[in-house]
Amino acid sequence: MTTLELSGGHVLRPDLTVERADVLVDQSAGEVLEVGALAGTGDEMLDCSGSLVMPGLVNAHGHGAMTLLRGYADDKPLEAWLEEDIWPAEAELEAGDVGAGTRLAAVEMLRSGTTAFVDMYFQVDEVVDAVTEAGLRARVGHGVVTVGKDDEAARADFEESLAVAERHDGAADGRVRTAVMPHAPHTVGTEFFEAFVPRVHEAGIPLHFHLNETPAYLDPIEAEYGERPTVYADDLGLLGEDSWVAHGVHVDDSEIELLAETGTSVVHCPASNMKLASGMAPVQELLDAGVMVGLGTDGAASNNDLDLFDEMRDAAMVGKLAAEDASAVAAPDVVRMATEGSAAAAGLPVGRVEAGGVADFAVVDFEQPHLTPTHDFVSHLVYAARGSDVRHTICDGAVLVRDGTVTTLDEDAVRESASEHATALVDRAN
Ligand SMILES: N[C@@H](CCSC[C@H]1O[C@@H](n2cnc3c(=O)[nH]cnc32)[C@H](O)[C@@H]1O)C(=O)O
Ligand SMILES: [Zn+2]
Structure with missing residues (x-):
């Protein structure tokens, strides 16, 4: 078993309260093992300080x-x-x-x-x-x-x-x-x-x-x-x-x-x-x-x-x-x-950060002018945060975005290819 620890952040719990906590994930099972004070016990660490770990x-x-x-x-x-x-x-x-x-x-x-x-x-x-x-x-x-x-x-x-x-x-x-x-x-x-x-x-x-x-x-x-x-x-x-x-x-x-x-x-x-x-x-x-x-x-x-x-x-x-x-x-x-x-x-088994739950998360960087001060995390998620505030994205225990960069696909190549396909498609249609 390889573990991933999302460390140093706050966590949005299923009842929508927020607490200071780390999250330990079993990467092979894609499952959350523990939410709490872990202090560096994961095989791999993902820094989440200043950020909120929420369900993907x-x-x-x-x-x-x-x-x-x-x-x-x-x-x-x-x-x-x-x-x-x-x-x-x-x-x-x-x-x-x-x-x-x-x-x-x-x-x-x-x-x-x-x-x-x-x-x-x-x-x-x-x-x-x-x-x-x-x-x-x-x-x-x-x-x-x-x-x-x-x-x-x-x-x-x-x-x-x-x-x-x-x-x-x-x-x-x-x-x-x-x-x-x-x-x-x-x-x-x-x-x-x-x-x-x-x-x-x-x-x-x-x-x-x-x-x-x-x-x-x-x-x-x-x-x-x-x-x-x-x-x-x-x-x-x-x-x-x-x-x-x-x-x-x-x-x-x-x-x-x-x-x-x-x-x-x-x-x-x-x-x-x-x-x-x-x-x-x-x-x-x-x-x-x-x-x-x-x-x-x-x-x-x-x-x-x-x-x-x-x-x-x-x-x-x-x-x-x-x-x-x-x-x-x-x-x-x-x-x-x-x-x-x-x-x-x-009908997907996701949507909650909890022990035993599926390890799909968005980690939102709250150290931003438009997210300051933080009276209420939930309010900010709806009324002030943007997709570009997402720092890490984790699905099934795998880090798919790390510090704003997609790890699985080559973003430039994807954009270039999509532009080419779009231009050719529109040419054929007109
Ligand atoms: N096999 C079908 C394809 C249907 S895919 C689903 C379709 O929904 C269309 N679509 C996208 N947005 C909307 C919407 O808001 N309302 C209704 N249809 C939409 C989309 O363009 C696509 O053609 C066929 O032979 O046409
Ligand atoms: Zn639609």
């Missing part, structure tokens, strides 16, 4: 390789943005592009303290390779869209999602888990849900999809079935403890109730919702109803970064606006969303 952040909804389309099409609502810009560009995506874009996403997430993420995209073999190389943890899936496809192509897309989920679950020493990811209730035909969802359940695979992101998600389902999309999704077997949805912006009281009853988690993506003017999710109402709420960036083309510190601040701000109440979506609730909430939504 969990990005519970996104499309990693969309980093290639960052800044490609801005200032448009979701439907026009997808149909006029994003989908035509994605039609030209090749496997190598997805690998390059996901590596860039990995570097960006690691540098800003994210240790686990959820990815809904294409060419998932490439995504898995990038995750494996980066040392990250992820729940990945192939996104299914059947609108605009003939029956054969639609079925093939759903088959691919199932095959990918079965093929990759448990990869990278168990750091990679999978899900089947139909894009949304209105972009996948009813007959395909009916044919495939029972098979997904039989195989014991979780489900993840976009729900009620904009009013355009509601209209076609209300027109055809006379019910809200959440009810329609429940009829199709899409809700439950093993399901989590992204957005949940336009959900009425009965839908919130149904999400709570079925144990379906909601991943809030405030930056994407603001940028595309999709609306304000009723986050405080979801929390009050007992819905598990996580946090996600969505893709880098609708955010436009993958920094969960930004996302935490946005969640607090927009949550207050939505509730018209400054006490709504308070800092501790937001920190929980970005850690345990996201982890529970995505």
